[in-house]
Amino acid sequence: MKKWGSILSLLIVLLLFNSFSIAAKNYSYTTVTIDGKKQSVSTVPVLVDGQAITSDVPPFIYKDYTMVPIRFVAESLGSEVNWNGKSKTVTINDSKKQIVLGINSSYVYINGQKQKLPNGVPSPKLVNTSNANYSRTMIPLRFVSETLGHNVKWDNEKRIAYIEKNKDIDKEIKETEINSIVVDSNSNIKISASSSFKYQATDLTNPSRIVVDIPDTKLNLKDGSKADEDGIVNISVGKAYVDKISASQFSTNPSITRIVINLNENAEYKIVPTNDGKTIEIGFTKLNKVENVKMETINGQEAIVIYNSFKPRTNTLKLSNPNRIVLDLLDSTVDLENQINYNYQLGIIKNVRVSQFSPDSLYKPDDKVVRVVFDIQDGINTSNVKISSDGNKIIIMPDKNSWEGLKYENNGNEKIFFIMAKNETGYTIDYDTFKRVMEINVPRENVNLTSGTINVNDNFVDRIVISDNSGNNKVEIYFKKSIEYAVLSKEVDSEIKIKFSRDTQIEPKERLIVIDPGHGGKDSGAISQNGYYEKNVTISIANKLNERLRELGYNTEMTRYDDTYLGLYERTDIANKINADIFVSIHSNAHNDKSISGLQTLYHPSKEEGDGSSYQLAKMIHEEVLKSTGLKDKRMVERPKLAVLRTSNMPAALIEVGFISNLEDEKLITDSAFQDKVVDGIIKGIERYFAEY
Numbered sequence: 001m002k003k004w005g006s007i008l009s010l011l012i013v014l015l016l017f018n019s020f021s022i023a024a025k026n027y028s029y030t031t032v033t034i035d036g037k038k039q040s041v042s043t044v045p046v047l048v049d050g051q052a053i054t055s056d057v058p059p060f061i062y063k064d065y066t067m068v069p070i071r072f073v074a075e076s077l078g079s080e081v082n083w084n085g086k087s088k089t090v091t092i093n094d095s096k097k098q099i100v101l102g103i104n105s106s107y108v109y110i111n112g113q114k115q116k117l118p119n120g121v122p123s124p125k126l127v128n129t130s131n132a133n134y135s136r137t138m139i140p141l142r143f144v145s146e147t148l149g150h151n152v153k154w155d156n157e158k159r160i161a162y163i164e165k166n167k168d169i170d171k172e173i174k175e176t177e178i179n180s181i182v183v184d185s186n187s188n189i190k191i192s193a194s195s196s197f198k199y200q201a202t203d204l205t206n207p208s209r210i211v212v213d214i215p216d217t218k219l220n221l222k223d224g225s226k227a228d229e230d231g232i233v234n235i236s237v238g239k240a241y242v243d244k245i246s247a248s249q250f251s252t253n254p255s256i257t258r259i260v261i262n263l264n265e266n267a268e269y270k271i272v273p274t275n276d277g278k279t280i281e282i283g284f285t286k287l288n289k290v291e292n293v294k295m296e297t298i299n300g301q302e303a304i305v306i307y308n309s310f311k312p313r314t315n316t317l318k319l320s321n322p323n324r325i326v327l328d329l330l331d332s333t334v335d336l337e338n339q340i341n342y343n344y345q346l347g348i349i350k351n352v353r354v355s356q357f358s359p360d361s362l363y364k365p366d367d368k369v370v371r372v373v374f375d376i377q378d379g380i381n382t383s384n385v386k387i388s389s390d391g392n393k394i395i396i397m398p399d400k401n402s403w404e405g406l407k408y409e410n411n412g413n414e415k416i417f418f419i420m421a422k423n424e425t426g427y428t429i430d431y432d433t434f435k436r437v438m439e440i441n442v443p444r445e446n447v448n449l450t451s452g453t454i455n456v457n458d459n460f461v462d463r464i465v466i467s468d469n470s471g472n473n474k475v476e477i478y479f480k481k482s483i484e485y486a487v488l489s490k491e492v493d494s495e496i497k498i499k500f501s502r503d504t505q506i507e508p509k510e511r512l513i514v515i516d517p518g519h520g521g522k523d524s525g526a527i528s529q530n531g532y533y534e535k536n537v538t539i540s541i542a543n544k545l546n547e548r549l550r551e552l553g554y555n556t557e558m559t560r561y562d563d564t565y566l567g568l569y570e571r572t573d574i575a576n577k578i579n580a581d582i583f584v585s586i587h588s589n590a591h592n593d594k595s596i597s598g599l600q601t602l603y604h605p606s607k608e609e610g611d612g613s614s615y616q617l618a619k620m621i622h623e624e625v626l627k628s629t630g631l632k633d634k635r636m637v638e639r640p641k642l643a644v645l646r647t648s649n650m651p652a653a654l655i656e657v658g659f660i661s662n663l664e665d666e667k668l669i670t671d672s673a674f675q676d677k678v679v680d681g682i683i684k685g686i687e688r689y690f691a692e693y
């Protein structure tokens with residue numbers, strides 16, 4: 001105990017000594033003159049957020065209150081301080097408060113409201129120090145600090161004043177300032193701030209303008225721009241895209257700077273922030289405006305002309321079924337009145353459609369695209385249309401060379417073929433029903449045809465070949481199917497006019513069907529759980545199908561008749577060489593999941609719609625086989641990359657008869673009676689197809 005007692009007393013002595021030493025240190029005095037009276041005051045340290053402040057006149061205690069020089073308020077608390085020597089008033093401003101104090105006045109104005117200083121609080125004083133000739137305005141520290149929202153503590157033990165600054169005020173002091181708006185000669189606008197900022201841009205029309213709102217910022221342009229009486233800084237630009245810019249402090253709580261950019265013309269813009277986020281750049285892209293679409297004669301040739309306000313970049317797409325050429329004009333707009341179907345018929349073009357396109361996967365969602373669609377007569381190879389430009393105009397001309405003197409009209413299942421002669425002329429027409437080729441001969445002196453091949457490739461005509469034939473122009477039309485035709489022109493006429501239609505009396509013997517049993521030879525195809533090979537199932541069904549079709553009088557060919565290996569291209573080569581009407585490939589499916597079963601029919605999507613397409617052939621076969629077999633419907637699937645479907649020139653379908661990997665399907669498809677049902681369905685589908693196309 002005794003030992004403890006001596007340590008404790010030592011500690012007490014040390015503590016006393018320590019506090020006494022601080023106290024002693026803080027009791028320093030200075031002599032000042034206040035209200036003409038010289039007096040000694042005790043100075044005190046003032047700490048702002050832990051930092052001691054320094055000033056030429058130190059803070060001191062006067063009538064129990066700490067007085068500080070006004071400069072302290074400005075430098076340490078971050079407020080703006082103005083001294084008016086005439087009225088002897090001090091104005092203290094920060095973002096939220098304004099305090100006006102008068103020397104020796106016990107009244108104070110806070111945000112314009114006059115009130116009395118709290119009881120005991122000394123009024124501001126002009127103070128002269130003993131050792132200098134200057135005077136300083138001293139103000140009561142606690143009153144001013146607390147009015148500004150700072151936290152003040154007085155440690156009476158240590159005689160130290162602590163100020164904890166209002167963090168909100170601090171934040172507002174550091175608020176981002178929008179300090180420059182610059183426009184270059186290309187109308188690119190740069191908006192810069194003292195630190196990084198976020199923004200929100202909105203498009204408005206009538207007049208066309210962009211509104212950029214920048215939250216948590218103050219507008220404080222450093223170029224000396226002055227706001228008008230509405231608080232708006234107007235910047236007149238008068239450049240290509242931008243007419244003028246106005247900037248204002250749209251609101252102060254919360255603070256939002258609003259910049260409005262008035263646009264001169266049709267333009268698309270992009271806003272890109274710089275890496276440091278302190279600047280945004282607004283760049284403009286000129287938007288073309290489609291002004292008109294007209295038929296015109298250019299260099300003696302009829303053309304469709306798209307008039308633009310300036311020449312746009314374009315994308316051309318060739319789409320089939322129905323055949324059309326799509327011309328996308330990028331960064332372009334078109335008024336509603338011009339978004340119409342132009343009933344322009346020019347050569348192979350039968351209609352022109354213009355619309356403001358809603359961008360799809362080809363474009364970005366906010367891209368401005370005008371889509372011009374040229375509907376092309378059935379199946380005609382679109383390379384026969386020439387798209388060129390002249391200044392701001394885009395000119396569309398059906399290729400003069402191959403089509404000059406010819407015309408081909410499509411009326412569904414009826415086509416009319418024209419040869420326009422220079423003079424009235426005689427001609428000969430021969431049609432080879434077996435080869436399905438029509439040969440027309442016209443004396444050269446009466447026509448102006450260019451030798452070459454026109455790929456038509458619609459549901460009737462494969463191609464037209466023009467050649468010289470001893471003084472005649474020979475026109476050969478290669479048909480894909482048996483046709484009936486009627487000559488509509490006179491024996492001697494200035495226009496040779498022939499109408500074609502589907503041969504309604506085609507006998508089965510005029511049809512040629514190629515049957516393709518999947519796999520073969522070293523390629524077994526899928527193998528069932530019980531060891532059956534797909535290649536044997538497919539040849540078995542194919543043989544039955546072939547036999548039955550022949551019994552019905554059809555011409556058929558098989559890609560393989562026995563267990564031999566064939567490449568995929570060899571299969572379609574066989575069918576293409578003999579110009580088959582249809583191609584039917586037979587397979588059975590397989591899946592790792594052995595529970596999956598059913599019928600699936602595959603087709604190439606390019607011929608999804610239109611007369612007599614692969615899709616229609618596949619659909620009819622699929623529907624009929626479902627009916628005849630009762631197999632589960634595993635649906636039709638488009639297979640754009642499958643070689644036999646892609647490389648066949650004629651409509652083609654690939655039927656996956658059941659899943660050989662599934663035990664129930666395996667039992668069915670290896671059964672001869674079931675295979676007969678499959679064949680029934682395929683034949684019904686083929687006959688339905690031939691009846692319609």
Ligand SMILES: [Zn+2]
Pocket residue numbers: 518519525526534587588
């Ligand atoms: Zn297969």
